[in-house]
């Protein structure tokens with residue numbers, strides 16, 4: 001086993017270091033199942049919210065129009081609590097969009113903010129809620145807490161008042177992750193606020209809130225969830241890092257463990273076997289339930305073990321070309337996670353092929369990895385709504401690749417340091433070139 005340098009995991013002063021021997025998992029309370037929305041008020045009370053509390057639902061206009069925001073706010077009011085609704089969350093939120101939500105809270109509820117928060121929606125709404133709650137508790141502006149060099153990289157000392165997240169897509173895993181992703185338009189990048197104190201206290205996952213998701217978003221968010229499961233399964237092992245002397249310095253993405261591997265396997269099974277039905281027949285509640293569960297399990301795996309090169313490359317693409325996170329992950333996965341990273345540990349990719357239903361009997365690991373890639377690309381094509389490569393995604397050409405590679409290496413150190421293979425800028429450039437076309441456009 002090759003030990004990574006300590007600097008690749010956490011920054012700390014020199015001291016006698018020994019290999020990591022401990023893994024740790026930190027999760028919100030999780031409540032899952034059809035009509036679990038009816039238990040939201042119970043969940044809030046369980047977190048210590050008392051009867052004269054006033055809270056805020058952070059969501060977007062679409063979810064107000066569909067009626068989900070009313071349903072959720074109604075459950076809270078029926079329990080005697082009072083609640084306001086903020087419906088101005090932005091897709092792939094910018095720092096300024098989140099600052100607007102924080103400003104709304106300060107105007108409506110004062111500097112101390114609300115007594116509890118509920119984030120309802122896709123990753124964008126949930127991340128807006130996560131950062132809002134954190135900044136209200138710790139003061140200042142979101143950029144104070146964004147990782148350096150984009151932000152100040154200050155630690156979040158307090159988690160703040162109770163926060164419950166309710167996903168309406170099956171994909172991002174924001175409901176359990178210790179990260180919130182914001183775009184910084186003037187620098188054309190996306191960056192994360194990464195801290196256990198940005199993580200929600202509870203997640204309520206109700207598949208009846210996901211049946212209204214249209215086919216294209218269902219497909220795109222599913223590919224994000226699948227990316228978490230695959231990247232989590234193939235990242236480095238937790239004990240290939242060095243053990244910090246202070247447990248508080250253990251990184252939030254600390255490598256794969258027996259627990260995360262188990263969740264990756266189940267996630268790939270649920271997602272790959274249900275995504276076609278969920279996309280082509282969105283009212284199929286059983287398929288939706290399996291997708292939501294698969295996305296949760298993928299997040300427990302990938303967003304604990306660590307996402308890697310594919311996610312690192314996706315952020316500069318998404319920010320410059322305004323592509324959605326899920327479709328960007330879908331387009332980049334064959335070249336990055338499968339082709340490039342498979343050299344790190346070919347037998348793990350043969351395992352993945354089997355999880356995708358490929359009969360690998362008699363195949364070498366290399367052949368099985370090629371079959372995995374073919375199966376993954378076939379799945380994309382079957383969903384009918386995903387682009388065939390970076391070219392179709394956003395008209396990206398060979399000339400754009402140098403800038404994208406440079407941005408990936410310069411701004412995504414947080415994700416690259418957990419990649420199972422060391423990555424140079426030249427490598428990233430080659431992977432971007434490979435991802436221009438995954439199949440012939442028709």
Ligand SMILES: [Fe+2]
Pocket residue numbers: 172224227228311325329
């Ligand atoms: Fe993701």
